[in-house]
Amino acid sequence: SQQGEEDPQALSIQEGENATMNCSYKTSINNLQWYRQNSGRGLVHLILIRSNEREKHSGRLRVTLDTSKKSSSLLITASRAADTASYFCATDFQGAQKLVFGQGTRLTINP
Amino acid sequence: DSGVTQTPKHLITATGQRVTLRCSPRSGDLSVYWYQQSLDQGLQFLIQYYNGEERAKGNILERFSAQQFPDLHSELNLSSLELGDSALYFCASSVDPGTMSDTQYFGPGTRLTVL
Numbered sequence: 001s002q003q004g005e006e007d008p009q010a011l012s013i014q015e016g017e018n019a020t021m022n023c024s025y026k027t028s029i030n031n032l033q034w035y036r037q038n039s040g041r042g043l044v045h046l047i048l049i050r051s052n053e054r055e056k057h058s059g060r061l062r063v064t065l066d067t068s069k070k071s072s073s074l075l076i077t078a079s080r081a082a083d084t085a086s087y088f089c090a091t092d093f094q095g096a097q098k099l100v101f102g103q104g105t106r107l108t109i110n111p
Numbered sequence: 112d113s114g115v116t117q118t119p120k121h122l123i124t125a126t127g128q129r130v131t132l133r134c135s136p137r138s139g140d141l142s143v144y145w146y147q148q149s150l151d152q153g154l155q156f157l158i159q160y161y162n163g164e165e166r167a168k169g170n171i172l173e174r175f176s177a178q179q180f181p182d183l184h185s186e187l188n189l190s191s192l193e194l195g196d197s198a199l200y201f202c203a204s205s206v207d208p209g210t211m212s213d214t215q216y217f218g219p220g221t222r223l224t225v226l
Contacts, residue, residue: 042113042201042217098169101154
């Protein structure tokens with residue numbers, strides 16, 4: 001399957017701690033995006049990183065991309081209860097005309 | 112609020128029936144995408160339309176069809192419904208369909224329950 005795979009499937013941490021989620025994929029990509037989904041709601045775009053970029057920041061979010069290992073990580077620093085959600089990576093595979101979403105990481109921030 | 116609207120929010124129907132889900136994209140977005148999210152399959156891309164024309168096809172069943180109208184709203188038609196079609200159906204829109212590098216803005220979804 002070309003689908004990205006997130007790791008871990010579920011993560012529970014204390015408020016204030018950092019959360020790291022990983023995404024691996026199998027074929028060459030043009031870009032990789034991270035989305036957040038609150039329970040039963042629509043997905044919200046967080047950040048896009050292109051295949052020629054290695055790191056990107058947006059507020060408390062830091063995304064890295066290692067194309068040699070075909071993997072990406074999303075770091076949320078100083079987590080808050082409002083960060084509780086599922087996080088998905090989505091890849092735009094070269095030659096494909098669609099975004100392929102992983103199964104997601106379910107993040108729980110405990111107060 | 113993403114600016115993408117979907118109706119209805121919830122839909123309960125019986126097997127064998129047909130339903131229509133509606134989506135209005137963000138103002139100015141020409142591209143509409145449909146996704147199905149279920150517990151066992153995750154988020155699956157179904158189909159994309161750009162300015163009224165089909166642009167890309169994903170894992171869409173033959174029982175499903177979609178279209179995009181001149182006012183850019185889109186409808187997803189699901190027929191001969193089966194229990195396994197129960198899922199959340201999302202619509203998303205974006206400005207540029209040329210590449211998937213464009214941010215997609217998701218609607219709140221329609222929860223379909225087939226009994």
